[in-house]
Amino acid sequence: MSRQLHLGAFIMGVGHHAAAWRLPGADPANLTRPGYFTALAQTAERGKFDYLFFADRLALSDRYGNNLDASVRYLAGPRLDPVALLGLLAGATSRIGLAATASTTFNDPFNLARRFATLDHLSEGRIGWNVVTSTNDGEALNFGAEPILEHEARYRRAREFVGLALDLWDSWEDGALLHDAASGQFADPAQVHYLDHQGEHFSVRGPLNLPRSPQGRPVLIQAGSSSTGQDFAAELADVIFTAQPDLGQAQAFYQRVQQRLREQGRAEGALKIMPGVMPFVAARQAEAEARFAELEANVHPLAGLALLSDSMNHDLSQYPLDEPLPEVREVRGNQSRFKLVQALSQREGLTLRQLGQRFGGSRSHRVLAGTPSQVADDLQHWFESRACDGFNIMPPYLPEGLDSFVALVVPELQRRGLFRQQYQGSTLREHLGLARPPSRFSTSG
Template sequence: MKFVAFLMAGPTFHHHGMWRHPETENRFLDPAFWETLARTLEVGRFDGLFFADTLCFHSENAMARGGQMSLLDPVPLIAMMARATSRIGLGVTISTSFQEPYAIARVLSSLDVLSGGRIAWNIVTSSYHRAAQNFGKDALPGRDERYDRAEEVLNVCLDMWTGWSDHALVIDKESGDFIDEAKMRRTEIAGKFVGASGMFTVPPSPQRHPVIMQAGSSLRGRKFAATYAELVFTLQHSLPDMQEFYADMKHRLDSGGRNPDDCSILVSVDPIVGETESIAREKQAYINELVEPRIGIPLMSAHTGLDLSQWPIDKPISDIPAEAGSRGSFDVILQGTKAGNLTLGEAAKRFATSELCPQLVGTPESVADQLQEFFEKKGCDGFIVTPTEMPGSFEAFTRSVVPILQKRGLFRREYPGSTLRETLKV
């Protein structure tokens, strides 16, 4: 199985009471904190880590009460964590809605070269109008237009990244030859939304170009992932939900002419580990009580692109129309709340606790059992591990759960190579 750590450069990740936990360090502005965390995850042989990102405050209330937010651009953090490690993959989220492809390709390729081929790009289209307004736009385009632009941006980036042939960089002092122009190719693309005309300036990394990561759950998002993604991050709520998504994505990959093994499907889980089952349950209850329900509604609004604050909190969430915004994200929320017929307020509290993903609660052995069941019953290829306290959740998981999975032969003891793409393919 594969493991990727979910990070954000701010006070909360999936669990919106995390920053209030007495053992959370809240050192998200300290470079040394991130470097130490990267080394911890590498000792645990995680495939990678990645930073989700937000480009705005979701609401004044969420800002004031420590809701999900990014206080730093993750790109410099990834650069620092690359220097502190040598094998773990390093993912960064960059939206295709606000930057031109050359700028995206250049920064990601530079990171990929300097890290020795360990970078992944988590592609998002953004879903919140506040983010657009921070970039001087009145509002986001419609969902389909955002995906159309994303495909154009990605294809321009891929064309740039493949413009260098092997051995194009000569650097021969005696002859004076620096670059073999015959082994270079121009990018000449004029799309509806973006384009480029010229030669890309950054040489390829050992893995040639960054791994492509994507998290869309709508039909359009699944189609995009089946065409381009090497790593898919999904929010599912139970084993049957995981199995449905997994089977659908593998079928789409196969139908599109790709090897289904070339794209890893990772589901999000929140492990809460205790010395005994009862201690773990007490930890869960304590942690979850730190969440304020009023943070959940702006959070869900941000994820779906829908203004959910206009509806009464006692309205069944299944009765709320969702013609605009991020249809896939709203479907995920509906899927996770249908069993209890939750109201908007009830769903908001649960969403702010784990974004409706499974909290795996128990001893190290029982948490390992749950992961093994999801994995062996074809619910996923691995897991996006999200914390409930920082950095303690990751420290407990790597020290107690990982060794059990290694002993069972379910997880690696060593990295198979030096690049992220090598790690993901084994």
């Protein structure tokens, strides 16, 4: 079978674009309505997407000016706990994968591993965990810890955390459950393992009080594109999310990740690279471009700067709005996203006001505006140029942005033989073409 494109539906609020809530008919009250989310999940499943994904942040955006004014005034900011939301969606769907962000900085391994394992069982093997380290002082203040840990320290904690989660998920081997009524033996204790872990950040005895799930263990996703993040993904992850607005740089990123995979002794294809794309799709190109221009015109610059300040973990209100972004030597937030924004500002000579308006629209991801054929052409070119293994589709406004992609672009990709007509498997690993991993404790694996 030829190489197949992977598609994820990355759902955020009433749309990824910061001005989506200002469109006629947009209803921010949907952000707490179960029917809104179940309808989106069912639309993505109808489009045969690999997964539906929800990001998370453990605080409202308040780094700009160190107050809530910009975010509460100009952004549709409320969000449900995405891990809890997956439980609702597991019951409303049957095939699509379901993934959510959870922080290794402000959780404990046993509780989070158990929560994701529970969802993986209830969904019959369709769960993914987007591993993040948290980057923001506002989040730290909600957990009695400020300032946030520095970049390398966060990743050291994350490595230990994820290693423990993997061990906990594997602490019951596949053959541990016997259900032997005749002998009275429910499970084989020789196949259920203590961890007895004593590490830098955690002490965990184990085992987990759940057996392995249908896909072995949840799919691991990593969303950092820094050098440290790439190393982390190559070592432990199954999928890497990334912002790559330029084809040449995306190809170079793809090759760097493949080299890191080889250094870890992992095969090419064991880690799926999924850059974000924000598509505006319409029957005519002019119509798609007009909708994009309408949203861009309605982005309040402070909305974008509130988002950017949070991402950088750096208060941008201290700089003049109508002057360029000054040289910022170091930020304690999202390192890779900061580099993209800094390069954009320097390349196009943007003032801070203009940068805020631009970031509020794309959030440093690629924007496509065109007909279904034009959008499919672009996705196909990136995929066949080995710039990625697929895409995180970021609907700029919801639900219409997802509806139009599923109705117009997915059939075009299917006609070209790039994307599945039907689901061939039942688990998220099967959708992604990933093998079911053996237990780390298995002597036969």
